[in-house]
Amino acid sequence: MGKKLLGVLMLLTLVGCATIAIPKYLQSEKPYKKTFYARFEDVLPATIRTLEADGWKIVERADPDVYEMRAGEDIHQGKQILLITNIRKLPVFVASRYARLNVYVTAGVENSTEVEIRYLTVNSVTFKTFRDYTHDQKVERLFKKIDDNIKK
DSSP states (O other): OHHHHHHHHHHHHHSOOOOOOOOSSOOSSSOEEEEESSOHHHHHHHHHHHHHHTTOOEEEEEOGGGTOOOTTOTTOOSOEEEEEEOOEEEOOSSSEEEEEEEEEEEEOSSSOEEEEEEEEEEEEETTEEEEEOOOHHHHHHHHHHHHHHHHO
16 A cells, blocks of 8 residues: 555656746847748738638737847838747647647738748647747748638
């Protein structure tokens, strides 16, 4: 009986919750960028529709200059917005996994618009947290859906 109780206590000690802090603003670790040859006024609503259809809730719309200076980029033509999504809990066995997106929509020259997606996934297991700034398949799917929504 004592060994079983000790085993259960050790198991409860090892299985715990880690505190996870996911920032609103995501650094430019491994951003994904795509230029759409359409007006900013067409790309922005298409991007918002795509995110919402995929289950992402936009919790804040901000001027990107509030978070970082993007000087030296020739694409910037005055119209730009940063869309910050909610934190999504993703199903994972024996761990916790959360994700957040920052999406920059920036007007370019000659009716082009750049969309930059920053994707952060945080995996948390007992006493350790792993951060990953890549998710190629998911982001490419989002870009395809944005393109489809622009054409509608």
